[in-house]
Amino acid sequence: MQPKNIIQKIWEQHVVHQEEGKPDLLYIDLHLVHEVTSPQAFEGLRLNGRKVRRPDLTYATMDHNVPTRERNIINDPISKKQIDTLGENCQEFGVTLADINHPDNGIVHVIGPELGLTQPGKTIVCGDSHTSTHGAFGALAFGIGTSEVEHVLATQTLWQAKPKTLNIKVNGKLGTGVTAKDLILAIIAKFGVKFGTGHVIEYTGEAIREMTMEERMTVCNMSIEGGARAGLISPDETTVEYLRGRKYVPQGEAFEESAARWKALASDDGAAYDMVLEIDASEVEPQVTWGTNPGMCIPVTANVPSPENTEKSSEKDEIKRALEYMGLEAGQPITSVKIDNVFIGSCTNSRLSDLQKAAEVIRGKQVAPSVKAIVVPGSFSVKLAAEKEGLDQVFKDAGFEWRESGCSMCLGMNDDIIPSGERCASTSNRNFEGRQGKGARTHLVSPEMAAAAAIAGHFVDVRKFTAQEVM
Amino acid sequence: MEPLRIHQGLVCPLDRSNVDTDQIIPKQFLKRIERSGFGQFLFYNWRFDDDGNPRPDFPLNAPEYNGASILVAGENFGCGSSREHAPWAIQDFGFKIIIAPSYADIFKNNCVKNGILAIQATEEQVQTILKKAETTEGYSLTVNLEEQVVSDNEGFDIHFDIAPYPKEMLLNGWDEIGVTLKYEDKIKEYEQAHA
Structure with missing residues (x-):
């Protein structure tokens, strides 16, 4: 057969x-x-x-x-x-x-x-x-x-x-x-x-x-x-x-x-x-989106791209528009980008293991003073399981808000909205214009990268993340 | 659903790629439980500034495109969320036809269900239409679904492809559920075999 x-x-x-x-x-x-x-x-x-x-x-x-x-x-x-x-x-x-x-x-x-x-x-x-x-x-x-x-x-x-x-x-x-x-x-x-x-x-x-x-x-x-x-x-x-x-x-x-x-x-x-299509997993680095669709994404070690790097004029326009919306300079290291909010949640990354991994990164550390960080478990059951392990306390001790479950800030149909012009390191799936709130600037990352950014106040390579390097 | 055979209408250019359904209709307008009345929110964040005033540089606000029924846009139109509120808003605003080099799958499906014809043209053809719409006053196109042809009165004339099933649905304006229920025996048979 x-x-x-x-x-x-x-x-x-x-x-x-x-x-x-x-x-x-x-x-x-x-x-x-x-x-x-x-x-x-x-x-x-x-x-x-x-x-x-x-x-x-x-x-x-x-x-x-x-x-x-x-x-x-x-x-x-x-x-x-x-x-x-x-x-x-x-x-x-x-x-x-x-x-x-x-x-x-x-x-x-x-x-x-x-x-x-x-x-x-x-x-x-x-x-x-x-x-x-x-x-x-x-x-x-x-x-x-x-x-x-x-x-x-x-x-x-x-x-x-x-x-x-x-x-x-x-x-x-x-x-x-x-x-x-x-x-x-x-x-x-x-x-x-x-x-x-x-x-x-x-x-x-x-x-x-x-x-x-x-x-x-x-x-x-x-x-x-x-x-x-x-x-x-x-x-x-x-x-x-x-x-x-x-x-x-x-x-x-x-x-x-x-x-x-x-x-x-x-x-x-x-x-x-x-x-x-093929991809070599060993070459993948922690990623951060810089633009207004999920394909506008670079390794954390890279710099924000420039419209000059592409030849197609429609792509040039798209990059220009995205940079303007996101309030970024072409060529700036993505690790130099300061964030205002962190959202750990959504159907992409709100399961128990996501919360466990994020908690490991922040355990015993403090969210940067300028950052507002929330954790929204994916379900009642995830929330209960996390609380049973004491993860809620780890997050709360670090300065995160521990919330009830739901779609929440992934798309802000409830009250969880990012104010215009503010930047969010988000474990969700879409960085479209206005997705998390009108004028909100979304950067998609993993739960570990979001957690590290919450502590540092800007994007950091979670592979090198230690308390000393944050200072 | 209204049948769609031949349509002539004013063209509105939207020269952007990867227009996602979050832009077509932002999330704050998805809370209604009706199918109607979404047109006022179409492209809301692009059409209006923070004070709710129309942005003059956005094509849908330009007086010359007032009353347009054919929307022409860049590739991967309608990507992202499956929200059918997007085609509802497009239709309620007055558009009957979209022309773009490519569409996201779910969006394209949603269009057919609402009697909107989403024509896939080549990148070059779309560029030609965009240019004409931007430079010719009152630029309009005639779309003949039966013949699968888009033309203007300046000699522009292109053929487009469409699968037989969506074509039939659009031409007849059929209620798809009504069509499917004719296969009731087959569905029952399947259910019995897989019980």
């Missing part, structure tokens, strides 16, 4: 209908729902007298608007309305909801894996582009718009053109102090913000195999920032062990059966892809 990659395998298993001149009609195994991209979809169902076809395959949470100081005090009436509307819709249509006070609540892309809803081989969609996160488990997971949310609610299917497949081979090992976040930022910096358009990525290679599930989630999460529809990793023993015992996975003997099936999904040796 012709060797197949995992993307082809999952696809073939989910085709409901195929005909010439049409995309395939694909079955969806898990539909995750949140408050921002669903109200118009439920309204559409109501207007047409339609039901949710498979409430048992649909799971809702509230995350984007959730306040991180006092969860139940939503000052903005429109935010509150959106939260309340999801509650009403879930009740009316019989959809399971982890509401604001539910112990399973959290960022949709954090709780899916945590609860074991996310499983290898599933097709997973959500009205959210970072749905690619779930690909870490060897699921085909992608973001959709609200019309498609409505379509999945009504039919449990989607018309999808077969994507091209792209293998990103990550050869070698990541160095000490270099993280999964640095790897994915380096990939986007190297290949650009649209290299993945029309493709589903499979990440392969030694560095990927050695990663924990949480690290793999960070990598897959940002596939969309490279333009890819989805990004995934073939399941292995690491995947299976992460899922064992979780709330929604089969238990006992049934789990072993599932595990065997999951591992068989891994890409066959010699499977072909439409495109193959």
Whole structure:
């Protein structure tokens, strides 16, 4: 038999209908729902007298608007309305909801894996582009718009053109102090913000195999920032062990059966892809974005680029505009850039291991006086686990604010907004203009790099970070 | 959804690449639970200054592009967030057609669902249109979806590609869920086989 990659395998298993001149009609195994991209979809169902076809395959949470100081005090009436509307819709249509006070609540892309809803081989969609996160488990997971949310609610299917497949081979090992976040930022910096358009990525290679599930989630999460529809990793023993015992996975003997099936999904040796890209993990350094898209990214050892370094006039304009927005000088070392805020959180980097690694960097140190730093765990469960280890105290002792979980400052739909002109070292996924607040200047980094910057007051190479060097 | 066959309209140039959906519609406007009324917030941070006054140098504010229904932009248009509020805002503002060298996948899908035609032209063709729109007063284009042709009255005439399925959806203005529900038996069959 012709060797197949995992993307082809999952696809073939989910085709409901195929005909010439049409995309395939694909079955969806898990539909995750949140408050921002669903109200118009439920309204559409109501207007047409339609039901949710498979409430048992649909799971809702509230995350984007959730306040991180006092969860139940939503000052903005429109935010509150959106939260309340999801509650009403879930009740009316019989959809399971982890509401604001539910112990399973959290960022949709954090709780899916945590609860074991996310499983290898599933097709997973959500009205959210970072749905690619779930690909870490060897699921085909992608973001959709609200019309498609409505379509999945009504039919449990989607018309999808077969994507091209792209293998990103990550050869070698990541160095000490270099993280999964640095790897994915380096990939986007190297290949650009649209290299993945029309493709589903499979990440392969030694560095990927050695990663924990949480690290793999960070990598897959940002596939969309490279333009890819989805990004995934073939399941292995690491995947299976992460899922064992979780709330929604089969238990006992049934789990072993599932595990065997999951591992068989891994890409066959010699499977072909439409495109193959390679990167040497050992050459990746800690990364910092300097501009207004995730591809505008440099190693911490480098200087901010100059428009003169490029020949294409549209790129020159883009760099000029980005430098102006970011308030940076071409050629200045990125380590000379002073920061005002630090945000550790988001569906990219808010899991327990992210908080543990950041806490290690700051333990016993103090946040620079000019810096306001917050930690927003990805879910209730992450928050509790971190508190059990005393991480909250480590952060608080250092001068961080320890907040409730949610999407928070990644996009500032709640009250967590960066004031205009201020600069933030952020562990989130997008540094677009105005993303964290109108006029806010976002630099994407790993949790370790964010923690080190919080202490130093400017970007520093976390590999050389010691108290002495900060002084 | 309104069917789209032939459309003639004024062209508004937006000579920027990698326009992300956070720019098309900033997050503070995503809280509404309706589908309508997003046009007033389109490109909000680019259109208005900190005091809420229109920035005169932004093309959508220029009187000569007032009433434009064709938006022409640089590559990778609509990247980033999956928010369908972006095409809702574009449509509500009055645009029916977008022309760019490339689009982000989710955004392009979202356009079809709302009856917006996102035409993929070459970089060179887009540059030509941008230049004409910037220099010719009242520059307009005619888009014929059936024939897959974009033309002006100065001899500019290009063919564009579009997959058969989105073309059919746009031409007919179909409700996709209604179409899919015709495959109810197939869906049931699949569910039974995978129960």
